[in-house]
Amino acid sequence: MRITPKSLVAGVRWRVDKLYERLPRGVRVWMTNRTLNSRIRRGQTSYDRTRLMRTFREALQTLATRNPGAPVGAYLEFGVYHGTSMSCMHAVRAEAGLSASMRMFGFDSFEGLPESAASEDEGVWAPGMFVSSVEFTRSNLRRWGVPDGDITLIKGWFNESLTPETRARHDIQHASVLMVDCDLYSSTQSVLAFAAPLIRQQAVFVFDDWDSGDLASKDMGEARAFREFLAAHPEFSAEELSGLNYKDKAGPRVFLVMRA
Numbered sequence: 001m002r003i004t005p006k007s008l009v010a011g012v013r014w015r016v017d018k019l020y021e022r023l024p025r026g027v028r029v030w031m032t033n034r035t036l037n038s039r040i041r042r043g044q045t046s047y048d049r050t051r052l053m054r055t056f057r058e059a060l061q062t063l064a065t066r067n068p069g070a071p072v073g074a075y076l077e078f079g080v081y082h083g084t085s086m087s088c089m090h091a092v093r094a095e096a097g098l099s100a101s102m103r104m105f106g107f108d109s110f111e112g113l114p115e116s117a118a119s120e121d122e123g124v125w126a127p128g129m130f131v132s133s134v135e136f137t138r139s140n141l142r143r144w145g146v147p148d149g150d151i152t153l154i155k156g157w158f159n160e161s162l163t164p165e166t167r168a169r170h171d172i173q174h175a176s177v178l179m180v181d182c183d184l185y186s187s188t189q190s191v192l193a194f195a196a197p198l199i200r201q202q203a204v205f206v207f208d209d210w211d212s213g214d215l216a217s218k219d220m221g222e223a224r225a226f227r228e229f230l231a232a233h234p235e236f237s238a239e240e241l242s243g244l245n246y247k248d249k250a251g252p253r254v255f256l257v258m259r260a
Helices: 005-022 025-041 049-066 084-095 134-143 164-169 185-198 221-232
Strands: 074-078 104-108 152-155 175-180 202-207 236-240 253-259
Touching (some): 049 084, 049 175, 049 202, 074 185, 084 104, 084 134, 134 152, 175 185, 185 202, 185 221, 202 221
Parallel strands (some): 074 175, 175 202
Antiparallel strands (some): 202 253
8 A cells, every 4th residue: 555645644643633532531621722722812713703793693683673673682692712702793783783782791601611511411521621711712802803891701600600690780681692602401501591581572592502412413402401491481482593504513503582
């Protein structure tokens, strides 16, 4: 068999991957976090930001079409990480002339995924994945044109920060677009319980990791939490908005949630 440069590179990559798989999971998480943070510093994102901006534009247009003249509530993001999607919504908000009326809130532990990740969703996720400090996230947001005063970042584990007290403290009474990027089933449960009183007539929910690791097909993760939420709250119905996937994978799903 003739060895070509292409086959040599493939062979080296295979060996590196095998060595990587043998490392303790905590070490792999640390290495992945460093790699992803380095990519962000170089201006590389995991998906095309313009595609997510299109999703947000369509979300706002859907809300306006379905309920003309209704006030637009806040944008809530659960799982801010590097701030990519937050910056996309900030740009779309400005385009739509909503900068003065649509407040933006981002919730994140800023310590990565919690310890429960080790025992949830068949171990698709791991504790400590997706770490970004508040300072690093704010620096990314500034680089993408988001001034510090334009958004509110709320640090804390969701079971501690997503409370009625938080809603009251920040006077969050109405939400129109919600980005659910917290991955875990339990975290999504906390998000939906927090969000339920904020849905007036309608709201758009973007689930970023709906079927990552085939979780939706196994009735796990964000999909399971949403199914259980709708079953427990018959006052809400959901309509999937097709054609709004912004990643080259099956992960995201977008729904219009309506109060009966």
